[in-house]
Amino acid sequence: MNEDDDLGALCAGAGRALAEAERPVLERHGLSMWQYVVLSALAPGAAPSQLVLAQQIRYDKTRLIALLDALEAAGLVAREPDPADRRARVVRLTPEGARRHAAVRAAIREVEDSKLAGLPPETRRQLRSALAHLANAD
Amino acid sequence: MNEDDDLGALCAGAGRALAEAERPVLERHGLSMWQYVVLSALAPGAAPSQLVLAQQIRYDKTRLIALLDALEAAGLVAREPDPADRRARVVRLTPEGARRHAAVRAAIREVEDSKLAGLPPETRRQLRSALAHLANAD
DNA sequence: TATTGTTATACTCTATAACTATA
DNA sequence: TATAGTTATAGAGTATAACAATA
Numbered sequence: 377m378n379e380d381d382d383l384g385a386l387c388a389g390a391g392r393a394l395a396e397a398e399r400p401v402l403e404r405h406g407l408s409m410w411q412y413v414v415l416s417a418l419a420p421g422a423a424p425s426q427l428v429l430a431q432q433i434r435y436d437k438t439r440l441i442a443l444l445d446a447l448e449a450a451g452l453v454a455r456e457p458d459p460a461d462r463r464a465r466v467v468r469l470t471p472e473g474a475r476r477h478a479a480v481r482a483a484i485r486e487v488e489d490s491k492l493a494g495l496p497p498e499t500r501r502q503l504r505s506a507l508a509h510l511a512n513a514d
Numbered sequence: 515m516n517e518d519d520d521l522g523a524l525c526a527g528a529g530r531a532l533a534e535a536e537r538p539v540l541e542r543h544g545l546s547m548w549q550y551v552v553l554s555a556l557a558p559g560a561a562p563s564q565l566v567l568a569q570q571i572r573y574d575k576t577r578l579i580a581l582l583d584a585l586e587a588a589g590l591v592a593r594e595p596d597p598a599d600r601r602a603r604v605v606r607l608t609p610e611g612a613r614r615h616a617a618v619r620a621a622i623r624e625v626e627d628s629k630l631a632g633l634p635p636e637t638r639r640q641l642r643s644a645l646a647h648l649a650n651a652d
Numbered sequence: 653t654a655t656t657g658t659t660a661t662a663c664t665c666t667a668t669a670a671c672t673a674t675a
Numbered sequence: 676t677a678t679a680g681t682t683a684t685a686g687a688g689t690a691t692a693a694c695a696a697t698a
Contacts, residue, residue: 382619385551391525398522426656427656438691462696463655463697464655464697465657490651491651499644502640503645506637506641507521507527507528510532510629511524513531563679576667576680579681600675600679602678603679603680
């Protein structure tokens with residue numbers, strides 16, 4: 377992985393390395409990556425419809441259904457009918473789901489911090505800022 | 515995309531944004547992402563065996579075959595028998611392949627530079643360095 | 653008529669196993 | 676016996692189309 381590589385290749389390499397390091401953590405907690413993404417999206421307390429949730433995490437709405445089925449069966453999320461629109465179902469974290477997400481997130485942060493070892497705090501802050509800039513640039 | 519997100523989520527978001535922006539460039543030049551990755555690996559002038567090439571770009575050796583078939587049919591790479599091991603075939607860029615890669619890479623760099631607009635040169639350098647660090651950290 | 657959640661289907665991508673020719 | 680390249684097959688992941696209930 378050379379610093380003269382394409383930026384896309386660098387992002388892909390870093391993302392793959394992180395995903396490989398985090399996969400055992402997710403497995404230990406019985407979650408797939410996408411299930412963790414769903415929990416993370418709901419963690420701030422939001423209760424979006426399934427369609428809005430799918431758009432937020434950029435996941436296919438038809439695939440989200442099986443994902444939510446599993447999370448609901450595990451007692452981590454709850455689906456409730458939307459009083460304002462009886463077609464829609466609103467998804468929110470259960471207390472157990474909130475606990476599980478907090479635990480997994482803490483473990484993930486540990487892995488990420490170990491990967492960032494050697495980089496000064498200011499560099500880490502700039503890295504997060506630059507990545508957010510890239511993800512949001514038109 | 516919040517700066518308080520997991521680092522993995524930030525990398526994935528930035529990588530996806532870059533891939534989406536670069537896909538039209540690759541299509542315009544008639545290359546898939548993995549074909550471009552192969553050309554990039556060979557661009558420095560290396561002539562690895564197919565197995566070594568597959569390991570270098572972290573691609574399955576069985577899938578690499580169809581990829582090389584297409585690149586060879588397009589006249590961008592050449593496969594030659596390895597004189598030292600008659601089981602192995604050595605892959606290298608053709609002059610046309612080198613030209614094509616240089617052209618695509620220049621176009622990709624343009625897209626990446628536009629995505630990086632707003633970030634000072636020192637921040638860009640640190641971003642590349644930090645991503646390379648992440649990809650190589652044990 | 654359009655939209656949400658859902659199911660079913662088809663398609664693509666990826667991984668596994670087996671074959672050949674060499675080593 | 677093991678390895679490089681190849682092929683064929685099975686599996687996972689993803690996208691598309693259609694349906695019922697509701698707007």
